[in-house]
Amino acid sequence: MEPPPLLPTPLLDEATLARACGLLAAGQLVAFPTETVYGLGADALNPLAIQRIYALKGRPANHPLIVHVARWADVTRLAASIPAPLQQLTEAFWPGPLTIIVPKTTLVPSAATGGQATVGIRWPVHPVAQQVLQAYANPLVAPSANRYQHVSPTTAAHVRGDFPDTDALPLVLDGGDCEVGLESTIVGWDDATHTVQLLRPGHITPDAMQAVLGDSVPIVDVSTLPAARAEKVSGQEARHYCPQTPVILVENPAKLPSGVEAHQCALLAWDSTQPGWEALAKQAKAVLPVGETPLQYAKHLYATLRHADTLNTTTLLLQPPPNTPDWATVWNRLQRLVK
Numbered sequence: 051m052e053p054p055p056l057l058p059t060p061l062l063d064e065a066t067l068a069r070a071c072g073l074l075a076a077g078q079l080v081a082f083p084t085e086t087v088y089g090l091g092a093d094a095l096n097p098l099a100i101q102r103i104y105a106l107k108g109r110p111a112n113h114p115l116i117v118h119v120a121r122w123a124d125v126t127r128l129a130a131s132i133p134a135p136l137q138q139l140t141e142a143f144w145p146g147p148l149t150i151i152v153p154k155t156t157l158v159p160s161a162a163t164g165g166q167a168t169v170g171i172r173w174p175v176h177p178v179a180q181q182v183l184q185a186y187a188n189p190l191v192a193p194s195a196n197r198y199q200h201v202s203p204t205t206a207a208h209v210r211g212d213f214p215d216t217d218a219l220p221l222v223l224d225g226g227d228c229e230v231g232l233e234s235t236i237v238g239w240d241d242a243t244h245t246v247q248l249l250r251p252g253h254i255t256p257d258a259m260q261a262v263l264g265d266s267v268p269i270v271d272v273s274t275l276p277a278a279r280a281e282k283v284s285g286q287e288a289r290h291y292c293p294q295t296p297v298i299l300v301e302n303p304a305k306l307p308s309g310v311e312a313h314q315c316a317l318l319a320w321d322s323t324q325p326g327w328e329a330l331a332k333q334a335k336a337v338l339p340v341g342e343t344p345l346q347y348a349k350h351l352y353a354t355l356r357h358a359d360t361l362n363t364t365t366l367l368l369q370p371p372p373n374t375p376d377w378a379t380v381w382n383r384l385q386r387l388v389k
């Protein structure tokens with residue numbers, strides 16, 4: 051068993067909470083922790099504040115943002131309607147790492163949704179996120195608090211590393227290490243086929259959702275559909291979540307591609323005691339154990355990639371974890387960082 055997460059007590063003092071709310075009300079950005087990754091927050095109803103997010107991240111304006119809430123009243127303000135199956139999922143998994151895509155009301159600025167008629171809504175469970183969302187008058191848009199196409203941040207220090215300018219990002223709220231470590235599960239509803247669409251796999255698995263929905267409402271994983279459909283979600287771009295150092299998937303530890311020298315590489319290890327891997331681990335410049343279970347691996351993957359980038363190696367050698375359903379979310383991210 052891992053120890054429970056260490057959180058500051060009290061989570062945010064009154065002065066910090068008041069400062070966060072004051073900045074948000076003034077249209078400034080405030081980064082905050084969630085259970086998945088840190089978010090770069092702005093008032094979801096303030097188009098100028100939303101522009102600041104796109105400018106700071108360097109994110110294309112047509113990539114929609116997730117709106118974060120901590121009150122049912124806000125869900126009703128943002129969503130024009132919620133299909134019953136998605137409502138069922140929110141009741142089962144909120145607060146938590148689940149985002150639903152639903153038709154938006156006119157209250158939601160189109161700047162937040164990249165011009166789309168739908169809005170992504172999520173109710174995070176992290177106590178610091180909840181504290182800010184409950185104290186502030188409006189919902190908050192928050193993409194992962196990383197530069198566009200960089201690895202998502204799972205500590206406050208990662209966020210500062212990507213955005214050191216305190217004029218552009220005046221406040222990063224520190225809530226410790228993120229417990230989940232990979233971005234939320236995203237689901238939508240397809241009225242034509244009466245299916246729940248899995249747009250981005252995450253900690254809430256298809257099995258867990260299917261148990262709530264029952265067998266009459268199938269879940270369709272859009273990554274299995276033709277590319278044009280899957281493109282709908284920017285997080286599903288082929289390359290995403292990338293460290294600076296190239297990553298290669300090593301199928302056979304005894305045979306690296308020509309030109310790749312083990313002593314100049316870091317090994318991203320799942321279990322370096324597996325047959326054949328010990329020898330490679332001995333030769334490598336560094337061995338970085340990511341995690342032996344899917345949950346541990348997910349929690350540590352992004353921090354490990356960021357750390358690997360500081361080691362001055364030519365290549366990151368990825369030891370493939372098992373290809374079983376419980377590793378599916380991890381594999382979804384791994385596929386995107388391999389060259």
Ligand code: TXA
Binds near residue numbers: 089151
């Ligand atoms: O765990 C998370 O979801 C984190 C934390 C901070 O909450 N946020 C996050 O945001 O991962 P971001 O912006 O890095 O990824 C949001 C994803 C993008 O892939 C975007 O395309 C998709 O959500 N998305 C948001 N609104 C959408 C919409 N209306 N239709 C389709 N996809 C949408």
Ligand code: MG
Binds near residue numbers: 193285
């Ligand atoms: Mg992101």
